[in-house]
Every structure is written in structure tokens, then in C-alpha cells.
Amino acid sequence: xxxxxxxxxxxxxxxxxxxxxxxxxxxxxxxxxxxxxxxxxxxxxxxxxxxxxxxxxxxxxxxxxxxxxxxxxxxxxxxxxxxxxxxxxxxxxxxxxxxxxxxxxxxxxxxxxxxxxxxxxxxxxxxxxxxxxxxxxxxxxxxxxxxxxxxxxxxxxxxxxxxxxxxxxxxxxxxxxxxxxxxxxxxxxxxxxxxxxxxxxxxxxxxxxxxxxxxxxxxxxxxxxxxxxxxxxxxxxxxxxxxxxxxxxxxxxxxxxxxxxxxxxxxxxxxxxxxxxxxxxxxxxxxxxxxxxxxxxxxxxxxxxxxxxxxxxxxxxxxxxxxxxxxxxxxxxxxxxxxxxxxxxxxxxxxxxxxxxxxxxxxxxxxxxxxxxxxxxxxxxxxxxxxxxxxxxxxxxxxxxxxxxxxxxxxxxxxxxxxxxxxxxxxxxxxxxxxxxxxxxxxxxxxxxxxxxxxxxxxxxxxxxxxxxxxxxxxxxxxxxxxxxxxxxxxxxxxxxxxxxxxxxxxxxxxxxxxxxxxxxxxxxxxxxxxxxxxxxxxxxxxxxxxxxxxxxxxxxxxxxxxxxxxxxx
Amino acid sequence: xxxxxxxxxxxxxxxxxxxxxxxxxxxxxxxxxxxxxxxxxxxxxxxxxxxxxxxxxxxxxxxxxxxxxxxxxxxxxxxxxxxxxxxxxxxxxxxxxxxxxxxxxxxxxxxxxxxxxxxxxxxxxxxxxxxxxxxxxxxxxxxxxxxxxxxxxxxxxxxxxxxxxxxxxxxxxxxxxxxxxxxxxxxxxxxxxxxxxxxxxxxxxxxxxxxxxxxxxxxxxxxxxxxxxxxxxxxxxxxxxxxxxxxxxxxxx
Ligand SMILES: [Zn+2]
Numbered sequence: 032x033x034x035x036x037x038x039x040x041x042x043x044x045x046x047x048x049x050x051x052x053x054x055x056x057x058x059x060x061x062x063x064x065x066x067x068x069x070x071x072x073x074x075x076x077x078x079x080x081x082x083x084x085x086x087x088x089x090x091x092x093x094x095x096x097x098x099x100x101x102x103x104x105x106x107x108x109x110x111x112x113x114x115x116x117x118x119x120x121x122x123x124x125x126x127x128x129x130x131x132x133x134x135x136x137x138x139x140x141x142x143x144x145x146x147x148x149x150x151x152x153x154x155x156x157x158x159x160x161x162x163x164x165x166x167x168x169x170x171x172x173x174x175x176x177x178x179x180x181x182x183x184x185x186x187x188x189x190x191x192x193x194x195x196x197x198x199x200x201x202x203x204x205x206x207x208x209x210x211x212x213x214x215x216x217x218x219x220x221x222x223x224x225x226x227x228x229x230x231x232x233x234x235x236x237x238x239x240x241x242x243x244x245x246x247x248x249x250x251x252x253x254x255x256x257x258x259x260x261x262x263x264x265x266x267x268x269x270x271x272x273x274x275x276x277x278x279x280x281x282x283x284x285x286x287x288x289x290x291x292x293x294x295x296x297x298x299x300x301x302x303x304x305x306x307x308x309x310x311x312x313x314x315x316x317x318x319x320x321x322x323x324x325x326x327x328x329x330x331x332x333x334x335x336x337x338x339x340x341x342x343x344x345x346x347x348x349x350x351x352x353x354x355x356x357x358x359x360x361x362x363x364x365x366x367x368x369x370x371x372x373x374x375x376x377x378x379x380x381x382x383x384x385x386x387x388x389x390x391x392x393x394x395x396x397x398x399x400x401x402x403x404x405x406x407x408x409x410x411x412x413x414x415x416x417x418x419x420x421x422x423x424x425x426x427x428x429x430x431x432x433x434x435x436x437x438x439x440x441x442x443x444x445x446x447x448x449x450x451x452x453x454x455x456x457x458x459x460x461x462x463x464x465x466x467x468x469x470x471x472x473x474x475x476x477x478x479x480x481x482x483x484x485x486x487x488x489x490x491x492x493x494x495x496x497x498x499x500x501x502x503x504x505x506x507x508x509x510x511x512x513x514x515x516x517x518x519x520x521x522x523x524x525x526x527x528x529x530x531x532x533x534x535x536x537x538x539x540x541x542x543x544x545x546x547x548x549x550x551x552x553x554x555x556x557x558x559x560x561x562x563x564x565x566x567x568x569x570x571x572x573x574x575x576x577x578x579x580x581x582x583x584x585x586x587x588x589x590x591x592x593x594x595x596x597x598x599x600x601x
Numbered sequence: 602x603x604x605x606x607x608x609x610x611x612x613x614x615x616x617x618x619x620x621x622x623x624x625x626x627x628x629x630x631x632x633x634x635x636x637x638x639x640x641x642x643x644x645x646x647x648x649x650x651x652x653x654x655x656x657x658x659x660x661x662x663x664x665x666x667x668x669x670x671x672x673x674x675x676x677x678x679x680x681x682x683x684x685x686x687x688x689x690x691x692x693x694x695x696x697x698x699x700x701x702x703x704x705x706x707x708x709x710x711x712x713x714x715x716x717x718x719x720x721x722x723x724x725x726x727x728x729x730x731x732x733x734x735x736x737x738x739x740x741x742x743x744x745x746x747x748x749x750x751x752x753x754x755x756x757x758x759x760x761x762x763x764x765x766x767x768x769x770x771x772x773x774x775x776x777x778x779x780x781x782x783x784x785x786x787x788x789x790x791x792x793x794x795x796x797x798x799x800x801x802x803x804x805x806x807x808x809x810x811x812x813x814x815x816x817x818x819x820x821x822x823x824x825x826x827x828x829x830x831x832x833x834x835x836x837x838x839x840x841x842x843x844x845x846x847x848x849x850x851x852x853x854x
Contacts, residue, residue: 105743360805360844 033058033070034527036494039080040501042466045485049463050501055080057492060526064488073529077500078521081466082485083142083493084423085473088261088298088333089414091132092146092160092171094153095345098364098376099126099415103343106378118536119165125343125378125415133165133542135421137531140495140520142542143474143483146171147210147261147298147413148347150368151178151578154204158584161544166530168483168493168589170545172261173206174347176243177217179370179570180562182236185246191551194250194595195559198549203579205546205588208258208477209251212347213265214243217372225350226265229278240265244279248286248294254549255289255593257478259331261296263303268351270307273316276300280320283329292331292478299335299413301395313387314450317394321401324408331476332402333409336395336426337388338418339381345416349373370570381418386450389443393451399430400458405467409476423469424517430460430468432510459507479545492527495520543589550594603628603661605635606669607653613676615643616696617652620679624666624687624706632657663687663706675715681708684725697734700727703751713757717741722770724751732757735779738772738789739765748772748789764791767807783809786848804841804848811852822850 034057041053056066090096100107100123109124110131121131136144149157149171157171175181175197184193197209215226215233226233229241248260264279266272276297283295297303306316324330344355349365352375356363359379366374381388395417399408410427414420428435433456440447440454448454460468474484482491497516506513519534530538567575582588605627618641627635635657636650649655659665664686674680675694682698685705694712704723713731719738733755739762740747747766754773761779764772767789774782777795786807793800793809798816801809810830822838828851829835835851 103743105741105745108741 032060032527033066034492034524035066035070035072036080036496036524037072037074038077039075039496040077041080041486042462043082043486044463044467044471045480046487048486050079052077053080055486055494057524057527060492060528062486062488062490062492073496073522075496077502079462079497079499079501079516080486081140081462081495081497082470082474082483082490083495083523083525084136084140084469085477085479085484086136086141086144086411086420086469087296087409087473087477088147088335088411089144089420090147090345090416091144091164091169091414092129093149093157094366095148095347095374095376096126096160097156098366098374099343099345100128102362102364102376103378106341106343109341115536117539124421125341125419127419129160129163130165133167133539134536137166137523137525137536138519138534139421139423139517140497140523140531141167141469142491142493142495142523142525143168143479145169145207145477148172148174148212149204149206150174150347150371150374151200151204151206152368152371152573154206154580155584158205158544158580162541162584162586164542165539166525166536166542168491168542168545170207171204172208172210172258173200173204174210174212174372175200175247176211176214177347177372179218179236179566180559181243181247182215182218182233182238183562184559185238185242186236190246190249190253191555192559192562193246194253195551195555196563197247197250198254198551198594199556199559199563201547201549205544205580205585207545207547207591208256208261209247210261210263211244211247212263212372213267213351214240216240216265216350217347220349220353220373221367228265228275229282241282244282244295245285248283252286252289252294253595254551255595256547256549257290257591257593258476259288259293259296261298263298263346263348267303267346267348268354270305270309270313273304273306273319276303276320277323280323280327280330283327288329290478292475294329295331296476297330297332299411299416300332300398300408301335301337301391301417302413304394304398310387313390315390315394315397315452317397318401318452321398324402324404331407331409331472332398333411333413334395334399334426335411335413335417337381337391338412338422338425339383339388339392340418342379342381342418343376343415344379345374345376347372347374349375351375352377355379369572370566383443386444386446389447390450392443393447393453395426396429396436397451397453397456399460399468400456401452405460405464406472406475408468409473410465410468421518424514427465427469427517428506428510428514430465431506431513432508433457433459434507435510461506462501492524494524496522541587543587544585545589545591546585547591547593550592552595602659603666604658604669605666606656606671607649608670609653609672609674610651612673613642613652615676617642617677618679619649619677620682621649622668622670622677622680622689623682623684624663624668624689625684627657627668628663628666628687629660630657675713681706684708694731700725703727716760719748719751719753719772721747721749722751722753723749724770726751727753729753729755729757732776733759733763733774735760735762736765737763737774738767738770739763746787758795763793764789767791777813783807800852801848801850802841803844803846804850805844805846806848808849809851810835811850813853815852818852827854
């Protein structure tokens with residue numbers, strides 16, 4: 032099967048193509064240098080061609096997402112679309128059903144999406160949903176930040192055991208990388224408490240968030256995992272938390288990357304770049320975070336952009352969700368994952384005339400516009416915490432048009448002018464920057480740049496064509512056209528197959544699930560497993576034999592090898 | 602004036618989703634146009650003309666439309682959904698979701714209405730001469746705002762959860778109400794002429810007046826003394842005290 036995409040304005044930053052008219056050749060699901068004259072042809076007609084979108088942080092599957100669906104039947108009603116000959120029925124807006132997740136990402140030209148948090152114990156559920164999400168490739172990051180074994184091994188300063196535990200945890204959860212949410216806080220929440228900074232001691236374990244983060248970064252590099260540690264900082268959701276965020280970023284200096292990527296990814300910065308000391312003097316410190324990023328090369332971030340309207344906050348940060356529910360008088364679901372983590376789900380409505388929300392709206396944009404290098408700030412809404420992912424085109428339009436931002440600012444609570452820098456920022460991103468923030472950058476941060484995020488030979492044949500002819504449009508003025516084009520791809524091609532045409536789904540192949548098989552010396556695993564068996568015997572309510580995700584649950588696996596010992600290349 | 606008369610062709614035993622029976626949908630349309638409007642009979646798509654005889658006299662805007670429904674409509678749901686003006690007169694019983702989300706106009710029912718009548722309505726009038734079932738004027742599953750405006754009058758009784766999550770508007774029930782009338786009231790007014798039990802927990806705002814007997818009170822109200830409303834003396838309560846609510850509950854002394 033051969034396909035030739037002719038005459039596109041190609042944005043492929045990795046390969047130095049910045050809107051040049053270039054042909055892309057595809058054979059058997061991969062991009063190749065040349066195809067034969069019998070290849071089918073799509074004439075892009077000068078329209079924008081990019082690699083398929085890659086999302087490094089979204090909540091698309093698992094226990095929290097499903098809890099959101101259960102507690103928000105009213106959300107179901109916001110996105111009902113009956114089945115067609117090709118597609119299954121869709122429901123929901125902030126917490127769509129599994130089918131809508133795949134279709135809606137594909138319709139925006141996205142082909143790879145990572146679920147940002149799964150507890151090992153809940154991973155089987157995550158994979159059951161991932162398997163049902165059509166079209167897109169996916170993977171899930173595994174929570175390690177408040178797990179009892181993690182904290183035990185950190186206290187013992189035994190990095191061999193910790194590395195073995197992480198490798199085993201990734202295998203048990205068929206996970207892709209290390210997620211660390213409010214380290215230590217999940218455990219403290221079991222006692223109705225939280226940690227308040229990097230140096231609070233977690234009772235019964237005698238470790239600090241600082242030690243947990245640094246230790247996990249160390250073993251991440253020992254195991255040479257494709258992705259770095261992915262951190263949801265302590266103190267999230269509290270005014271003044273930007274200091275904790277900066278202090279957490281500085282920890283990256285203690286560890287050297289063993290792959291060509293960051294040492295630490297700090298996620299959804301909209302929720303942790305907060306200045307002030309209370310809700311009254313609440314202000315944006317996104318500029319401080321951007322300033323730090325401009326002077327370092329070992330940390331990356333994503334926006335977690337706020338979108339006005341309905342959202343559902345869901346996180347393994349149990350204590351922050353209790354605070355949210357109290358503050359908002361909202362519905363609240365609380366979860367405890369024994370020995371591993373907490374979680375919480377709370378619906379929210381972001382309103383333009385609420386000063387806090389208006390200021391938060393500015394934060395993500397400030398971060399993206401004040402950070403010089405787009406590789407350091409990925410485009411996310413922390414779906415569905417800042418807002419549903421279907422709003423990425425709105426974010427793209429805001430980043431590309433100062434005019435749109437100024438129009439929006441006029442409709443917001445006036446404090447957005449005093450408490451943020453956004454009114455004075457005139458920078459407008461170009462298509463190349465957008466390609467970085469939504470494709471290349473995300474693929475690089477995830478460690479998947481070999482096959483994702485670009486259009487060089489050997490890469491997966493995932494690409495999107497948007498109904499924009501770059502030299503016939505001024506995105507600054509015609510921002511509405513930009514938004515509508517990115518909402519509804521002219522073509523989305525996944526693994527060489529046309530899955531979307533003119534914004535409509537045309538095929539629904541199954542996507543693959545990425546997970547990382549990291550090896551450690553066998554004797555190291557054996558020593559670590561003694562502790563794990565002890566935990567199961569004494570504390571877990573389930574049997575070790577029933578714990579790990581079996582292969583039957585991951586029927587389209589894409590295994591990436593990593594590890595502490597040299598991997599044999601066959 | 603445009604008068605549309607609707608009668609079932611035969612007895613309906615499977616539920617019909619008939620949100621297209623509405624003055625807004627009928628306005629300015631011919632008999633044939635109205636007959637061809639889509640409805641669902643169970644899982645089967647059909648037309649209004651297939652299930653009902655439809656007669657049209659005159660023509661007009663939604664405000665000029667009068668829909669007269671004669672017969673048994675107890676399996677016909679969503680009549681008048683989202684209507685903004687005009688009149689629907691139903692000379693029989695109706696199924697669930699009567700007048701859901703309506704914002705204007707008037708619906709009268711000579712018989713009984715099933716659950717969710719006036720669900721999330723914003724304005725207009727619903728008069729039910731018989732009984733109303735559960736969730737009268739409520740929010741649908743998970744919704745934080747039920748009825749927001751308008752008025753519902755029930756001459757008979759209603760079942761549980763009347764006015765759940767109400768944010769505005771008025772509900773008058775002449776007879777008795779089931780348990781938890783006005784639960785999570787956020788600003789509506791409910792008057793129950795007869796008896797009820799456990800009214801108004803989780804109230805944050807709004808008013809509930811019970812003219813009959815309350816079998817059991819939820820222990821979340823603070824007695825503020827007595828007060829006369831329209832010449833009748835009631836015990837006045839505020840609550841729900843757990844949520845620091847400012848709701849008012851009047852119960853006949
Ligand atoms: Zn997240």
C-alpha cells in the first residue's frame with residue numbers, strides 16, 4: 032500500500048522543513064523516501080501538512096476518568112452523537128466515552144495520546160479502556176510518587192531496589208514512564224493531611240518529597256527510560272505555589288540525563304505558577320517559570336491551559352480535590368488506592384468574570400509566549416482539568432493571534448490586566464512553533480522522536496493536512512479560520528491509512544499501546560521482590576498473582592526496550 | 602391563529618420520543634409538513650403522521666399556535682420540549698419529560714403527567730389537573746440546576762423529589778407530595794397544599810411552604826419562630842444548616 036501526499040506546505044521542524052512545498056511518500060504505514068508511480072495520490076493543494084499530533088498529557092482512560100463519567104451523567108448529554116456506519120455512538124464533553132476520545136482526537140489531526148496517570152493497581156482498567164479507544168496510539172504513565180515501596184527504598188537510599196521496583200511496576204502496569212503526583216501527599220491524605228513543601232517529612236516513612244523526586248529521577252536515568260520523570264508538583268492549587276515549582280525544577284540539576292531529552296517534565300503549569308498568599312492577592316507568576324525555563328536546558332513543561340466553560344478536575348492529588356470541593360460546593364469523588372495513591376474528581380465551571388479563572392486563563396498563555404523555546408512548553412489543557420482537549424484549536428488560535436487575545440481580555444474580569452503580563456505580550460507563534468508544541472516537542476519529551484512527531488523517512492506514517500494555505504492567510508487577523516481548520520482536519524492519516532477526511536471519520540483502525548520493558552539484573556529484582564511479597568502478605572487486600580496486567584489486556588502492544596543492563600539487539 | 606389537532610391512530614404501547622410536538626416546530630407548517638416530522642417509536646424512526654391523525658386549521662407564528670391533543674398520550678414523551686411560546690392542551694395523560702426546558706407558552710394536561718414534567722424549564726406555564734409523578738420541575742441526572750423559571754401547577758398529588766435542584770420559578774401542588782420535596786433547592790419557590798415528609802434538605806436558597814402535615818423533618822433546619830404568610834401562621838425554619846444554607850421552610854403550626 033503506497034500513498035503520495037503531493038504539494039503540501041510541510042511543517043517538519045526536525046527535518047528543517049518550514050512550510051516548503053514538499054511531497055511525502057508513504058509505504059506500509061511508514062514514511063519513505065520514494066514511492067512507485069502506482070501510489071495513490073492526495074493533492075494537498077498547498078495546504079498545511081504536519082506530522083500527526085502527539086499529546087503527552089491527557090486523561091483519557093482509567094479509574095479517575097470513569098469516576099468522572101459516573102458522577103457526571105449531565106456531561107454525557109453535552110456531546111451525544113448517534114452511531115454511523117463507521118463510528119460508534121459518542122457521548123460527553125469533559126468526560127467523553129472511549130469512542131469519542133479516539134474520534135475527536137483524530138478529527139483534530141492527533142494520532143498519539145498519553146494518559147498521564149495510572150496507579151499500578153488500577154492499570155488493568157486503564158488498559159481495558161485504552162484498547163477500546165479507536166484509531167490513536169496511546170500509552171499510560173504509571174504513578175510512583177506515593178507508593179509505599181518507593182518511599183521505603185528512598186528511605187533506605189537503595190537505588191538498586193528502587194530501579195528494580197520501577198522496572199517491575201512498569202511491567203505490572205504495562206506503563207510507559209514514571210509519573211509523580213504531589214509526592215508524599217497521596218500517603219498523607221490517607222490521614223487527612225497533605226505535605227506543604229519539598230522538605231516536609233512523610234510520617235511512618237521518614238522521607239521528603241525532595242528525596243522522592245530526586246531518587247525517581249536517578250533511577251529513571253539508570254533505567255534509561257524513554258521519557259523523564261513527569262511531575263505534578265507539591266502544593267498544586269495553592270496561592271504562592273510557584274516557589275515550590277521553581278524549587279522542584281532546580282532538583283533536575285542533581286541528575287544528568289542519559290538520553291537526549293529533559294531530566295524532568297513539570298506538568299500543567301497553569302495550576303502551579305501561582306503567586307500571592309491567598310485568593311485576594313492571587314496573581315500569575317508564569318513569567319518567573321518562563322524565566323527559569325529560558326535559563327535551563329534540563330526541564331520541560333506543558334501549559335495545562337484553562338478553557339472557559341465546563342471542566343472536570345481529576346487527579347491523583349487527593350487533598351487538593353477535597354479543598355476544591357469545599358471551595359466550590361461541588362460534587363466530589365474521593366479515591367484511595369491502597370499502598371499507592373489517592374485521587375479525587377470534582378466538576379468545575381470556569382467563568383470569564385471570576386477573577387481567579389481569568390488570571391489562570393492568562394497563565395498558560397504567558398508561559399508559552401514568554402518561554403523563548405517552544406520545545407520547553409507543550410500544548411495541553413491537562414484534559415479535562417483545564418478544559419476538554421477538543422479546545423486545542425482555540426489554544427492554537429490564541430497563541431497565533433495577539434488580536435484574538437486582546438479581544439478575549441476585554442471580556443474577562445478586569446484583574447487579568449493587573450495580575451498577569453498577558454495584556455502586554457505581543458508575540459505571535461507561527462506554524463512551526465505550533466508544530467513543535469503539538470508534535471515534535473511532545474514526541475521528543477516522551478522519547479518517541481524516532482517514529483513520532485516528524486515526517487522523515489522511517490517515521491510512522493501519521494500525518495494531518497489542515498485547510499490552511501499559509502501564504503494566503505494572516506493568522507493574527509484570521510484567527511477564526513485557524514481555529515476551525517485545526518478543529519477539523521482535511522485529512523488525518525494514521526499508519527498510512529486515511530482515518531479522517533474533511534473532518535469526518537472514514538476508518539477506525541485499532542491503535543497501539545506503548546509500554547516500556549526495562550531490564551535490571553535478575554538478582555536485583557529478586558531482592559526487591561522479597562519486600563514486595565512482604566507487602567502483599569501483610570498489607571495489600573489482593574494477591575500478588577492477581578496484581579499485574581496480563582498480556583490479554585494489551586492486545587496491540589508496542590514495547591519499547593530500556594534498562595540498566597545492555598539490551599541485546601536482535 | 603393556527604390550530605393543530607392530534608389524535609393517536611391506535612393505542613401506543615411502546616414509548617414515543619415526541620419533542621417535535623411543539624408550537625415552535627409546528628408554526629407556519631402545513632398538515633403535510635407536520636405529518637412528516639420525525640419521531641422515534643422505541644428504537645424505530647418514524648413520523649408524526651404515521652402514529653397520529655393530524656389536522657391543521659389556519660397558520661401562524663409559534664405564539665399563535667394552539668395544539669389540541671385528544672386521547673391517551675401516556676406513552677408519549679417530551680411533548681413541548683424547549684417550546685418558547687404558544688399553547689398545548691392535552692385532554693388525557695402524558696408520559697415523561699413534558700415541557701422539559703420550555704421557556705415560554707403554556708401546557709395544560711387534563712389527566713396525569715409522568716416523571717420529570719417541567720424538567721429544567723426556564724419559563725412559561727404548566728398546569729396538570731391530575732397527578733404528577735417523580736422529579737416534577739427537577740434537574741435531570743447529575744444536573745446542578747433544575748427548574749429555573751416559570752410556573753408549574755398540579756391540582757392532584759406529586760411523588761418524590763419535586764423541585765429537586767430548583768434554581769428559580771414556582772411549583773404549586775394542591776395535594777400531597779412524596780418525600781424530599783425541594784431537595785437541594787437553590788432558589789425556587791414550592792408550595793405543597795397537602796402532606797409531605799422530609800422536605801428541603803440541602804437547601805441553599807429558596808422557599809418551601811407546607812400547608813398540610815409533615816410526617817418527618819430532616820434534622821438540618823433551625824427553627825426561627827413563627828411567621829404569618831398570607832394570614833396563616835407557620836413555623837419558620839432556615840437551612841440546610843450543614844451547608845450554611847439560606848433556604849426558608851415554612852410548616853403549618
Ligand atoms: Zn493531568
